[in-house]
Amino acid sequence: MTGMQFGIFTVGDVTPDPTTGRAPTEAERIRATVAIAKKAEEVGLDVFATGEHHNPPFVPSSPTTLLGYIAARTERIILSTSTTLITTNDPVKIAEDFTVLQHLSGGRTDVMLGRGNTGPVYPWFGQDIRQAVPLTVEHYGLLRRLWREEVVDWQGTFRTPLQGFTLAPRPLDGVPPFVWHGAIRTPEIAELAAHHGDGFFANHIFWPASHTRRLVQLYRQRFAHYGHGTAAQAIVGLGGQVFMRKNSQDAVREFRPYFDNAPVYGHGPSLEEFTELTPLTVGSPEQVIERTLGFRTYVGDYQRQLFLVDHAGLPLKTVLEQLDLLGAEVVPVLRKEFAVGRPAEVPPAPTHQSLLQAKGASPAVATTPTT
């Protein structure tokens, strides 16, 4: 097999169901999110990731609290984020939240960092959105050190200094969570991921393939430039968005009102135009398989594929049915088909176990911060 990971991500939106006019309550949405995560494990998916927001109509303002709860109710699924705000969160707090989660989940933890594009969140947390890029660089530099160095003396521009600071608890087994850097369309994050030899997750959804192709190619090229391996050995993840029914026309008919009223792209292009121009696939499981297998033609062989299935006000029952189809009909075929023709040099998705093994295998390498 490929060692590819398949999973889902949620942005935790509280959206009215356009067919009923009713929005779930926040309590219902949070409970539904847990049910969705548990179902994802049940149907054999590898990853559940949550976004982070700090205003209505969203509920995931405390991602590691949610993921901790889900960790207690699951056994195998990897818990991740999409994304964790590296700009407006205190890096010390991020470091702590995720090492605790590592311990609680037995290493079933990684993290996707992002800048965040909700303007007011910056001043709510004492930051300036115009500094988003330098903030990302500075905060992430500190986060890396906190996870790797036992005693940290640190000084910077955007946070008060640290003197003799030790992160507690230490990362599980001395292995920090694997870091993905998530980006929608700008090159700075691809460069940051390549610089550190971290993973790069292209949001991919809601955008034409050409944008994603350009970013991923940049990341791969720069990954090699920084000496972390060949371009083919870079660690790439992709978002995707699907809605399925056995019969393709049923899927289109059922999803259309959700599409037409969706917060991000509703009232704009038609469902047909949008599915042609972006990765959104509305149809049968076979169509989803075919479309997803096509992504590697422009990003290369990659490591993680996450699907958005709970967006735009879909009722919980429908989302669980999407997961049934993903688990039973789509992902098993994808696992098999992605392995066909996959070069041996392309690495599997990093896990706690694989990073621990790598650390154990070459202790000299483990002390230089390339993971």
Next chain:
Amino acid sequence: MTKLTIISGGIRQPSSTRLLAERLEAAVRADLGASNVQVTSSFVELRPLAHPIMDAMLTGFAAPALEAVFETVAGADAVIAVTPAFNVSYSGLFKSFFDVLPEETLSDMPVLIAATGGTDRHSLVLEHSLRPMFSYLHALVSPTGVYAATDDFGSQQTALSQRIAKAAADFTRLVQACGPHQRRNVFAEELSAMQQLLGNAPGNPT
């Protein structure tokens, strides 16, 4: 060879906005021709792009047809932009096009502004709406714009002709002084800035 792109926000058929655009193009092409400069002109009509423009505004990306038009604007050495006056300003359609045009497309671009309206009472839309917007977009806005009221296309035709000739002469001087337009690559600029930032960040090991 000078590449000229003419953007017309006219809605109707026939359109006085388009008519003015054509006359401006002809005058500029003639003036440049008199200096032995060849001109290739591309006309962009905004009406057929109305839905793609709105889709781009709502989704954040342009469908291929609109993307191709962006390329026609970005690849120009000079732009003529003509709008009908709506509510003492450029039309919403005209504004929307420039709202979705990628950042820095018009940076350092010579632009000739023009507008049409029912009466000459709103001729200052050029100075109060168009010039500030194009200045914000970092364009080089030619000093003389042209506003044509409905009456101007009638018995006062020679006065409009003189205004068109003056505007074209000024614009031609500007275009020749600027030479071929250097396109900016915002993606590459952002990437380069990030590379510098990472190189200079203290405590970065590689």
